[in-house]
Amino acid sequence: MSSILLNGLAFAAMATAVSAHGDEEMGATAGALPDDAPFYKWPEESMGWALKVHLALCLVAYVLVLPTALVMDLANNKFHPLVQIGGALVAFLGMVFGWVHGHLHNAYARFGWFMLCLLVVQTAANICFTLGILRKTSQRLRIPYRVLGCLQLFFTYMAMVLGVIRYLNLCSQGHLGQCISHFARGTALIYGGVMLLVAMRLFGATMLEVGRPPELFFSIIMMVVGLIGTFTEHNFFQSSGNPEGMWSHKDLQHTFIGISWFAGGTLGVFMSWRASPRDRTPIPSLIFIATGISMIIHQQDLAMSSHAHFLFGASLVTLGLSTICEITMLGSGIVKDRDQPLGIQYLSVFFMCASGMALMGANRDMVLFLINSNIDVSTYGLLLMSFCFVILFYFYVLLDVYFAMAGPREPKYVSLEEALGQDSQRTSTSSQTSTLNHEDGNKYGLSSDPLAV
Numbered sequence: 143m144s145s146i147l148l149n150g151l152a153f154a155a156m157a158t159a160v161s162a163h164g165d166e167e168m169g170a171t172a173g174a175l176p177d178d179a180p181f182y183k184w185p186e187e188s189m190g191w192a193l194k195v196h197l198a199l200c201l202v203a204y205v206l207v208l209p210t211a212l213v214m215d216l217a218n219n220k221f222h223p224l225v226q227i228g229g230a231l232v233a234f235l236g237m238v239f240g241w242v243h244g245h246l247h248n249a250y251a252r253f254g255w256f257m258l259c260l261l262v263v264q265t266a267a268n269i270c271f272t273l274g275i276l277r278k279t280s281q282r283l284r285i286p287y288r289v290l291g292c293l294q295l296f297f298t299y300m301a302m303v304l305g306v307i308r309y310l311n312l313c314s315q316g317h318l319g320q321c322i323s324h325f326a327r328g329t330a331l332i333y334g335g336v337m338l339l340v341a342m343r344l345f346g347a348t349m350l351e352v353g354r355p356p357e358l359f360f361s362i363i364m365m366v367v368g369l370i371g372t373f374t375e376h377n378f379f380q381s382s383g384n385p386e387g388m389w390s391h392k393d394l395q396h397t398f399i400g401i402s403w404f405a406g407g408t409l410g411v412f413m414s415w416r417a418s419p420r421d422r423t424p425i426p427s428l429i430f431i432a433t434g435i436s437m438i439i440h441q442q443d444l445a446m447s448s449h450a451h452f453l454f455g456a457s458l459v460t461l462g463l464s465t466i467c468e469i470t471m472l473g474s475g476i477v478k479d480r481d482q483p484l485g486i487q488y489l490s491v492f493f494m495c496a497s498g499m500a501l502m503g504a505n506r507d508m509v510l511f512l513i514n515s516n517i518d519v520s521t522y523g524l525l526l527m528s529f530c531f532v533i534l535f536y537f538y539v540l541l542d543v544y545f546a547m548a549g550p551r552e553p554k555y556v557s558l559e560e561a562l563g564q565d566s567q568r569t570s571t572s573s574q575t576s577t578l579n580h581e582d583g584n585k586y587g588l589s590s591d592p593l594a595v
Contacts, residue, residue: 181510182508185309192243193239195239199232199236200233200236202232202236203236207228208226208230208291210229211229212294213543216544217547218548219547223268223271223272226268227265227269230261230264240254248308264287264291267283312508313325317507321506321507327501329502331501334494335494338356338491338494340541346482347484348420348472349419352419354418354419355417355420355423357414361409361410361425363407364429365403365404365408366407367403370400371400371403372404373400402433406428410425428462433455434457437458438459444513446509446513450500454500457497460493461493464490464493465490495530499529499530
């Protein structure tokens, strides 16, 4: 019943968020547009054929073939070397078309050289493993090779983000710091949602094999991010937005959000440091809710920017509420240790991903791009939600492919029910043994009392 109510609350919050624009003209103008607003618009020149081929080949290689090769390697599939080499060839061909297109002096093109070097190292190691060249050190190098393959997924995501930034001319005109802040924190939330999905699918609803509750890791990240945000983002000792040296409301709000994240993260770390995976704490959820409410009432100079922050705040509040309901259900003992994840746990994963997507999309340059493109906040919210569905669907399918190749993972722990069953079995066995000994003693005239003479 609580899951049904929470689902209704989640979609109500999302509906309120996307309809918050009211009757304003595209929700764009609560004040005058800045002077650099016309700069953020769709590129006037269309993509060339070489760039389109480059994007298509790189998507096939880095989104389909190479991740499949990684999953096959983790499942010890014998066809992994062929799939990885094939993906590397497709990726290299795509990079060639990128060089044909030109425009190599930007962050996206420079990052492409890093991706090329990473691909060369991976392919060389794969060939050495396959041909048996590194027989003595192959087992030692296998783990770094797999870690490198996992990191390639993250680097692929970074390349996609840099490509969008380059194509839409974002993060320019002196707003690089604010853009990096939004994208870095949004990426951390998306990464957390994906890791939570992987842990739940691999280890079950309670994630006992992780050894610690997930709130410990969230609290550590919150503590670090809060500490950095307090003293660096808006300069704790001096205002960054007011030439007279006075603290603006944005300076105060962002600074105290950093303080609350640091204080709450510290408390969450100490509460879950030695806790078992079942002993989860609601402290990170309370931080999410408080930050979400702060973002909902966070007024900006543009109405579109306020609505974009409302999307972020509504997602955070729903994330906190869904996680609290999840903790309550897991703590009640209804869920078995090896059960599949609850439906409400996927809701927490989705809104963590949605929060990160909304935070990345609320940066100033993107808001000005939406205004110039006549895109209202409801359309924008649905677009971001669609991206979240695609991301989670992608990793869900990858995990299904892994289970299909490697089989279901056998947990290394013993559930509470099995432990109690084993104890009762030992108790019954020992009682039966003592009864037999007592009967044998009486049969041969021996006493079972050690004090008897």
